[in-house]
Amino acid sequence: MAKLTTLHEFIMDKQADFPYASGELSRLLSDIAIASKVVSNDVRRAGLMNDILGKQGNTNVQGEEQQKLDVIADKAFISVFKTGGEVCGIASEENDEFMPFESEFSQAGKYVVLFDPLDGSSNIDVNVSIGTIFSIYRRISPKGTPATKEDMLQEGDKQIAAGYVLYGSSTMLVYTTGKGVNGFTLDPYIGEFCLSHSNMKMPETGRTYAMNEGNISICDPGIKEYIETYCQQTQPGQPRPYSGRYIGSLVADFHRNLIKGGIYIYPSTTVDPEGRLRLLYECNPLAYIAEQAGGLATTGHERVMGIKPTELHERVPFFIGSKTMVEQAMNCLKK
Ligand code: AFP
Numbered sequence: 001m002a003k004l005t006t007l008h009e010f011i012m013d014k015q016a017d018f019p020y021a022s023g024e025l026s027r028l029l030s031d032i033a034i035a036s037k038v039v040s041n042d043v044r045r046a047g048l049m050n051d052i053l054g055k056q057g058n059t060n061v062q063g064e065e066q067q068k069l070d071v072i073a074d075k076a077f078i079s080v081f082k083t084g085g086e087v088c089g090i091a092s093e094e095n096d097e098f099m100p101f102e103s104e105f106s107q108a109g110k111y112v113v114l115f116d117p118l119d120g121s122s123n124i125d126v127n128v129s130i131g132t133i134f135s136i137y138r139r140i141s142p143k144g145t146p147a148t149k150e151d152m153l154q155e156g157d158k159q160i161a162a163g164y165v166l167y168g169s170s171t172m173l174v175y176t177t178g179k180g181v182n183g184f185t186l187d188p189y190i191g192e193f194c195l196s197h198s199n200m201k202m203p204e205t206g207r208t209y210a211m212n213e214g215n216i217s218i219c220d221p222g223i224k225e226y227i228e229t230y231c232q233q234t235q236p237g238q239p240r241p242y243s244g245r246y247i248g249s250l251v252a253d254f255h256r257n258l259i260k261g262g263i264y265i266y267p268s269t270t271v272d273p274e275g276r277l278r279l280l281y282e283c284n285p286l287a288y289i290a291e292q293a294g295g296l297a298t299t300g301h302e303r304v305m306g307i308k309p310t311e312l313h314e315r316v317p318f319f320i321g322s323k324t325m326v327e328q329a330m331n332c333l334k335k
Contacts, residue, residue: 007033007173007184007193017179025161028086028111028136029175033193035080036132036165036173039073039118040186043167046124053125061096061313062278067124070094073117073132087111088139089147091312093281098312100146107144111160112137112151116281119164120249129168131251135285136161152312156284156305164251164285174200174255176292181258197259202295205324206261207238210246210253218269220300222333226265230328250277254286254320258293263321263329267300275299275317279309283318296326300333 011026018025046052046069056066074094081087082101088109091098093116101107115134123130138160139151163175171186173193183197209231216224231242245262247253253264268275277283287297287304297304297320304316319326 004187004192004194007195010182010184010195014177014179018177024086024110025136025177028084028113029161029163031080031084031086032077032113032134032163032165033173035077036171037186037191038076039069039132040165040167040171042069042072042076043124043130043171047127060094062093064121066094067118067121069124069130070118070121077113077115077117077132077134081113082106085109087113088141088143089151090115091152091280092117093278093313098147098149098152100148102146104144107146110139110143112139112147114152114280114284116278119251119282120247123247123249128249129166129247129252130249131167131255132165133251133282133285134163135159135280135288149312152280153309155308156279156287159284159288159305162285162288164255164289166251166255168252168255172196172255174258174289176289178288178292181289181293200258200293202258202290202293203261203322204294206257206263206322207242208245208257208260208262209242209265209325210244210257210262211265211267212246212248213244215267215269215271218271219267220333222300222335223265223267223329225335226329226332229332230325250282250286254290257321258289258295261322261325263319263325265329266318268317272315274315277315277318279304279307279314279316280312283316283320286320290320294323295321296323298326298330300330 086109089100091114120130141148161177166172174183181200184193185196290297299317
């Protein structure tokens with residue numbers, strides 16, 4: 001068997017791509033891998049442990065009911081960020097406010113991390129794939145001071161790195177630092193993420209669409225037109241219409257589309273005029289990965305990563321996936 005490249009080895013090799021790198025980003029990525037192994041272990045045992053599975057008993061700032069695993073994952077990631085020394089503050093989908101770290105040690109860190117500790121939490125109790133999504137920015141505030149809200153509210157274009165961990169049939173970590181996208185599968189025998197998907201490219205088009213079609217009557221008519229015209233009718237030269245696949249965990253739907261080609265749509269609706277997905281914790285990091293892999297991510301009208309955020313928990317309509325499919329959907333909206 002050929003020798004596997006571990007995530008740690010890969011990160012160290014890639015550090016040479018950034019001539020002035022101090023190693024902090026490399027250490028931060030390694031810390032993320034450690035936290036995700038902890039969360040992966042909890043996810044794998046969830047069905048056996050009453051203290052892991054089920055509702056936490058409170059709602060988060062989005063008004064959504066928190067699951068115990070949401071909180072466990074949130075704490076696991078915050079703990080590695082607080083003790084690593086590279087991060088001066090974080091913002092998480094599970095917390096109302098951003099969290100500047102208090103210690104001098106952390107305030108010397110040059111990065112902030114924004115993350116969704118467990119995306120797709122309504123799938124936890126039914127053993128369906130869920131994931132963690134993260135986004136790393138260089139702080140704007142001076143080193144040695146507490147992190148500020150401005151550090152958190154940066155355009156997606158300013159991301160230094162982004163990625164996700166998918167707790168699926170295997171656990172995978174996929175990330176980019178702006179030089180392509182690479183995926184690592186957790187080998188449970190040795191407890192290491194190993195390179196399994198190098199230089200990932202999203203096919204220019206695909207045959208799968210993911211959308212909560214229960215919302216179709218409360219969307220812009222352009223969405224209905226896109227779904228009916230492009231997805232549900234057999235296209236010239238094709239044997240049948242596209243396949244509809246909606247997991248309800250964005251990270252899992254995105255991962256499938258990244259590998260096989262496809263589109264994920266969460267548009268604005270009359271109930272959620274801004275859409276449902278969070279710009280900072282879900283859309284920007286996946287948009288960075290999509291673009292790095294040759295795909296597109298828009299609100300239906302503009303590039304997601306060009307938006308200047310104004311609020312921590314801001315939502316945007318989201319169209320992400322294979323370039324041609326996203327462009328076709330946007331053309332239908334224009335009409
Ligand atoms: P949760 O993490 O709160 O379950 O949200 C999941 C999510 O942000 C995204 O991962 C899903 O695709 C989408 O929301 C599901 O939303 P609907 O239930 O409205 O289809």
